[in-house]
Amino acid sequence: MTNIQVQLARQPEGNPKASDFQVMKTPMPKVGAGQFLARNIYLSLDPYMRGAIAGRHMGHQRLNQGDVIYGRCVAEVMESQHAEYNAGDIVVLESGWQQFYVSDGGHADEVRKVDPGLGAPLSAHIGALGMPGLTAWAGVEKLANPGLGSTFVVTAAAGPVGGTAGQIAKAKGARAVGIAGSDEKCRIVVEEYGFDACVNYKNKNWTDDLKAACPNGIDTYFDNVGGPVLDAVTQQLNLYGKIVLCGLMSQYNRGADNAFNGHNMGPFVGKRAQLMGLVVYDYYNRMNEFMKAVAPLVNAKRLKFHEDRANGIERAPEHFVKLMNGQNTGKALVVIGPEKA
Amino acid sequence: MTNIQVQLARQPEGNPKASDFQVMKTPMPKVGAGQFLARNIYLSLDPYMRGAIAGRHMGHQRLNQGDVIYGRCVAEVMESQHAEYNAGDIVVLESGWQQFYVSDGGHADEVRKVDPGLGAPLSAHIGALGMPGLTAWAGVEKLANPGLGSTFVVTAAAGPVGGTAGQIAKAKGARAVGIAGSDEKCRIVVEEYGFDACVNYKNKNWTDDLKAACPNGIDTYFDNVGGPVLDAVTQQLNLYGKIVLCGLMSQYNRGADNAFNGHNMGPFVGKRAQLMGLVVYDYYNRMNEFMKAVAPLVNAKRLKFHEDRANGIERAPEHFVKLMNGQNTGKALVVIGPEKA
Numbered sequence: 001m002t003n004i005q006v007q008l009a010r011q012p013e014g015n016p017k018a019s020d021f022q023v024m025k026t027p028m029p030k031v032g033a034g035q036f037l038a039r040n041i042y043l044s045l046d047p048y049m050r051g052a053i054a055g056r057h058m059g060h061q062r063l064n065q066g067d068v069i070y071g072r073c074v075a076e077v078m079e080s081q082h083a084e085y086n087a088g089d090i091v092v093l094e095s096g097w098q099q100f101y102v103s104d105g106g107h108a109d110e111v112r113k114v115d116p117g118l119g120a121p122l123s124a125h126i127g128a129l130g131m132p133g134l135t136a137w138a139g140v141e142k143l144a145n146p147g148l149g150s151t152f153v154v155t156a157a158a159g160p161v162g163g164t165a166g167q168i169a170k171a172k173g174a175r176a177v178g179i180a181g182s183d184e185k186c187r188i189v190v191e192e193y194g195f196d197a198c199v200n201y202k203n204k205n206w207t208d209d210l211k212a213a214c215p216n217g218i219d220t221y222f223d224n225v226g227g228p229v230l231d232a233v234t235q236q237l238n239l240y241g242k243i244v245l246c247g248l249m250s251q252y253n254r255g256a257d258n259a260f261n262g263h264n265m266g267p268f269v270g271k272r273a274q275l276m277g278l279v280v281y282d283y284y285n286r287m288n289e290f291m292k293a294v295a296p297l298v299n300a301k302r303l304k305f306h307e308d309r310a311n312g313i314e315r316a317p318e319h320f321v322k323l324m325n326g327q328n329t330g331k332a333l334v335v336i337g338p339e340k341a
Numbered sequence: 342m343t344n345i346q347v348q349l350a351r352q353p354e355g356n357p358k359a360s361d362f363q364v365m366k367t368p369m370p371k372v373g374a375g376q377f378l379a380r381n382i383y384l385s386l387d388p389y390m391r392g393a394i395a396g397r398h399m400g401h402q403r404l405n406q407g408d409v410i411y412g413r414c415v416a417e418v419m420e421s422q423h424a425e426y427n428a429g430d431i432v433v434l435e436s437g438w439q440q441f442y443v444s445d446g447g448h449a450d451e452v453r454k455v456d457p458g459l460g461a462p463l464s465a466h467i468g469a470l471g472m473p474g475l476t477a478w479a480g481v482e483k484l485a486n487p488g489l490g491s492t493f494v495v496t497a498a499a500g501p502v503g504g505t506a507g508q509i510a511k512a513k514g515a516r517a518v519g520i521a522g523s524d525e526k527c528r529i530v531v532e533e534y535g536f537d538a539c540v541n542y543k544n545k546n547w548t549d550d551l552k553a554a555c556p557n558g559i560d561t562y563f564d565n566v567g568g569p570v571l572d573a574v575t576q577q578l579n580l581y582g583k584i585v586l587c588g589l590m591s592q593y594n595r596g597a598d599n600a601f602n603g604h605n606m607g608p609f610v611g612k613r614a615q616l617m618g619l620v621v622y623d624y625y626n627r628m629n630e631f632m633k634a635v636a637p638l639v640n641a642k643r644l645k646f647h648e649d650r651a652n653g654i655e656r657a658p659e660h661f662v663k664l665m666n667g668q669n670t671g672k673a674l675v676v677i678g679p680e681k682a
Contacts, residue, residue: 058611226606245610262603265567268618269586270399275616277609 001028006097006316008063011054015253016324021069021317029102036080038093038101040073041339043313044126045320045332050252058279069097069316072131073336074114074122090114092125097316099336112287120298122339127331128298128305129291132160135280137290139222139244140168142283143276146242148173150219153210155201155229156249158185160305160331163193165222167303168294170194174220177213179206179229181326188306188329207232217241225249231263237271246278253324306330342369347438347657349404352395356594357665362410362658370443377423379416379434379442382680384654385467386412386661386673391593399620410438410657413472414677415455415463431455433466438657440677453628461639463680468672469639469646470632473501476621478631480563480585481509483624484617487583489514491560494551496570497590498539499526501646501672506563507536508644509635515561518554520547520570522667529647529670548573558582566590572604578612587619594665647671 002025009022031037048057052070055062060070073096077089082105085091093111095101103109114125127133146152152169156162157178166176166189178189178198186198197213199206210233217238223230227250230243237243268275283290297303308328310319316334323332343366350363372378389398393411396403401411414437418430423446426432434452436442444450455466468474487493493510497503498519507517507530519530519539527539538554540547551574558579564571568591571584578584609616624631638644649669651660657675664673 230606245606248607248610251605251607262605264592264603265571265586266589266592268616269589269620270618272618272620272623273616274618275609275614277611277613277615279610279613282613 002026003028003098003100004313005068005099006313008053008065008067008069010065011063012050016050016053016321018317018321021320023314023317026098029100031079031081031102033081035102035104036082036085037078038073038075038091038095038103039078040075040095040099040101040313040336042074042123042126043097043316043334043336044072044130044132045316045323045334046072046132047247047249047252047324049320050324059281070094071097072110072126073101074125075101085111085113090116090122092130097313097334099313110284115291118291118295118299120295123307123331123333124298124305126333127160127307128164128303129295131280132331133164133294134283134287134290135161135246135278136164136168136222137294138280138283138286139246139278140165140172141293142286143278144169144220144222144242144244146172146174146220149175151175151177151214151216152220152222153177153179153214153218153233154222154224155179155233156224156247157189157193157195157198158306158329159224161246162222162224163189163305163330164294164303166195167193167297169220169222170196171297171302177210177218179210179233182329185329192304192306194304201229207236210236220244222246226251226263231267234267234271234273237273240272240274243268243273243275244278245275249326308332310334312336343367344369344439344441345654346409346440347654349394349406349408349410351406352404353391357391357394357662359658359662362661364655364658367439370441372420372422372443374422376443376445377421377426378419379414379432379436379444380419381414381416381436381440381442381654381677383415383464383467384412384438384657384675384677385414385471386657386664386675387473388588388590388593388665390661391665400622411435412438413451413467414442415466416442426452426454431457431463433471438654438675440654451625456632459632459636459640461636464648464672464674465639465646467674468501468648469505469644470636472621473672474505474635475624475628475631476502476587476619477505477509477563478635479621479624479627480587480619481506481513482634483627484619485510485561485563485583485585487513487515487561490516492516492518492555492557493561493563494518494520494555494559494574495563495565496520496542496574497565497588498530498534498536499647499670500565502587503563503565504530504534504646504671505635505644508534508638510561510563511535511537512638512643518551518559520551520574523670526670533645533647535645542570548577551577561585563587567592567604572608575608575612575614578614581613581615584609584614584616585619586616590667649673651675653677
């Protein structure tokens with residue numbers, strides 16, 4: 001048996017290309033004392049990976065040629081010599097872009113057992129019930145806390161963070177308005193996720209569309225993109241409005257020179273804005289609190305998600321490139337193996 | 342009798358020059374029904390004026406050639422046909438760069454009577470007990486609220502906003518560290534204002550100096566300058582540190598093209614920073630609360646200020662140019678007439 005891995009072929013320059021990656025057959029890893037073998041089922045693809053590969057994302061060393069790409073997966077424990085994990089357990093862990101992984105269950109692997117009683121599809125544990133969902137919940141519930149009847153705007157609204165954030169804001173009684181990059185994404189945001197409105201920022205007069213969608217102005221802005229969209233939304237922010245700075249998709253593909261024509265802070269002052277940086281790692285220890293709040297919404301189908309799946313680990317590079325070009329719709333994931341053996 | 346005015350000669354390009362202003366003898370204004378005549382005693386010079394002249398500062402229309410420059414003064418009422426003001430009253434009002442002004446006491450003039458019982462020197466009412474002091478108090482007390490023993494850093498620390506902010510933070514039990522643009526300013530900040538330390542950001546290794554002055558990192562940053570200093574201080578901010586965005590001196594002199602190489606928001610996210618825009622106008626209605634808190638500190642000489650005076654309204658242009666080039670030290674003001682007639 002072999003273990004197919006996706007490794008770094010070369011550091012991407014600007015937008016990543018499939019040829020920056022190499023698909024390699026490697027020997028099956030062996031399980032030693034205190035370890036377990038995981039079979040990856042679903043691989044999560046996320047924008048932060050672009051920075052992680054380049055060593056720009058916190059806690060991630062810059063990868064070299066031949067290194068397996070970082071990645072979080074839903075996996076099944078196949079064989080275990082670890083006291084806490086048994087064959088058949090379903091876990092979420094940092095097992096990388098590959099079919100199999102041997103973990104010692106240590107801190108770096110961030111292994112979390114999935115409660116089989118939750119009922120949600122397993123793939124949700126890298127989406128609405130995983131890191132993206134935790135990110136959304138932390139930003140909405142712990143930072144912004146949007147008020148009843150207030151207007152909540154979120155970018156990358158079709159994605160797993162933005163889509164979940166808007167639906168959580170709605171569940172808390174706010175009006176949710178999405179911003180996304182295609183009419184199809186906007187359709188999903190409104191028709192599937194149930195947002196009150198969604199604006200396609202690639203339309204020429206999108207800021208007018210946003211104004212029309214937010215007749216009472218914007219009270220909270222959950223930002224996943226930064227760049228000119230952040231500046232444009234800030235213009236429509238109500239005085240003392242809140243901005244959760246979560247992601248900066250607009251600059252993740254920048255080149256090695258880090259050139260970036262940044263933000264003038266003046267408009268934030270003028271709006272008396274409250275900006276809050278959000279890093280989801282701070283909320284790991286609240287995973288149970290998050291699950292208690294959000295899993296019931298998922299199970300009751302009050303919180304929806306839309307997946308963009310690729311089948312087979314070999315397709316991870318092209319699927320990631322699609323994500324980094326904004327061409328995916330919903331949660332990008334790769335199906336590596338079947339849910340049931 | 343004449344009224345000497347300083348008018349706009351031409352809109353400044355970049356850093357203002359004295360020749361952008363013209364000093365003109367004009368007829369003495371006449372007092373009508375419902376009006377009073379004010380004799381300006383002290384004119385406050387403040388960085389926001391640069392934007393106000395250009396129409397970039399909120400509530401201020403762009404000035405044309407011949408317009409009197411905007412400015413807040415301590416003045417004496419000389420003659421009154423206004424029910425609320427009597428000859429001999431001392432007021433603070435928006436009376437401009439000139440010797441005399443006739444006010445109708447309306448909203449635009451923002452007239453405020455000075456309580457003669459306070460004991461502080463009259464010039465304090467455009468400094469530590471005026472708008473700059475209110476700005477400092479609002480940012481420290483109402484926004485940042487630095488904790489006991491926490492580290493509070495403020496830029497333009499020799500100036501009336503920064504100097505007052507640091508002293509208020511110290512009065513609340515924080516450690517106050519200033520950043521200023523000369524060794525003499527730093528001397529004043531430490532020896533006169535009593536800050537715990539002050540760093541001259543024009544020294545080559547100033548960020549190392551800041552690190553040494555803040556052994557426990559920075560919990561609160563009260564920013565009056567923006568630009569590269571903001572980015573450098575953010576690097577030393579503790580996680581979840583607060584940044585009060587008050588002034589952006591580094592960009593006030595920019596040209597008409599508004600070109601500005603702005604800020605990358607990434608480091609704010611990484612620090613989980615809380616940024617808060619501060620606009621002092623929001624706190625006018627708390628002037629009494631501010632006075633109750635801060636006037637006793639001034640009277641007890643626990644809150645010090647340092648003035649940089651020019652004598653004669655004719656010298657206002659050169660004094661303003663000095664301020665906008667960072668060459669003043671302390672509160673920039675022009676003595677227009679004697680405190681006592």
